[in-house]
Amino acid sequence: MGAYMRASAVFGSAKRIGGILLPGILLLVAWEVAGRYVLDTEILGEPSNILATLVKQAGGTKIWYHLWVTASEVLIGYFIGVATGFAIGYAVGVSETFGRIVEPYVLLINAIPKVAVAPLFIVFFGIGLASKVAIIVSMVFFLMFYAVYVGLRTIDAEFLYQARIMGISRTGEIFKIVLPAILPNILVGLKTSAASAIIGAIIGEIVASRAGLGFYILEASGSFNVDAIWVGVIFLMLLLFVMTSIIGVLEWRFLRWLPRKHLG
Numbered sequence: 001m002g003a004y005m006r007a008s009a010v011f012g013s014a015k016r017i018g019g020i021l022l023p024g025i026l027l028l029v030a031w032e033v034a035g036r037y038v039l040d041t042e043i044l045g046e047p048s049n050i051l052a053t054l055v056k057q058a059g060g061t062k063i064w065y066h067l068w069v070t071a072s073e074v075l076i077g078y079f080i081g082v083a084t085g086f087a088i089g090y091a092v093g094v095s096e097t098f099g100r101i102v103e104p105y106v107l108l109i110n111a112i113p114k115v116a117v118a119p120l121f122i123v124f125f126g127i128g129l130a131s132k133v134a135i136i137v138s139m140v141f142f143l144m145f146y147a148v149y150v151g152l153r154t155i156d157a158e159f160l161y162q163a164r165i166m167g168i169s170r171t172g173e174i175f176k177i178v179l180p181a182i183l184p185n186i187l188v189g190l191k192t193s194a195a196s197a198i199i200g201a202i203i204g205e206i207v208a209s210r211a212g213l214g215f216y217i218l219e220a221s222g223s224f225n226v227d228a229i230w231v232g233v234i235f236l237m238l239l240l241f242v243m244t245s246i247i248g249v250l251e252w253r254f255l256r257w258l259p260r261k262h263l264g
Contacts, residue, residue, distance in 0.1 A: 050231065070212040077135070085140065089148030115203055150185060201214065
């Protein structure tokens, strides 16, 4: 009986993984076939050539160095942006007076396109790590700010009122009611911020840099090496996959109590 249940679990897992991978495999096969007969591979590339270039680049140190540079920029900027966005979002959410003062400025600054001001960051901080971190922080901060701010504004005041009647302390109110209530918003903010952090790093590296995956992609595009461009994109996807997978583990760990709801 136990062996049957284990075999069923393995089959079910394989079926789910196969269902996820199958559309991607079919897309790659269609791309490969179309590249041989329809598409211009000098413009769009070809999966088999991209794979060969990927294996070749992965066997060297150049692409890994560029990945390390980009990952360093992303992680530093990500954590600073998340921390400041959470802190200010929480302060604005719990203080009506502070919120009335700060929120209009946050809305105004957030409306500025980050691509437009990226050159200003480069001029002010230089072409090194600091400018890339500043761009990433400017993109991550607002996502985390609004995740926390909206989460706080949607807490049912009745819960807080009942908790205060029962004599809960201020610290207990924060850790037993407020943070659990806004935790789904925080984790959504962390996930969306991860993609924005990588986009910010690439913007900064393309504008001005000496290393990083954005620089690698720009260099490859300058030599019309489409396969190398795709290799850079694949490594960016790998970085994003690792970050979102870690956040997914946190989500599974801390939100297991939430009921799973399906629309339709």
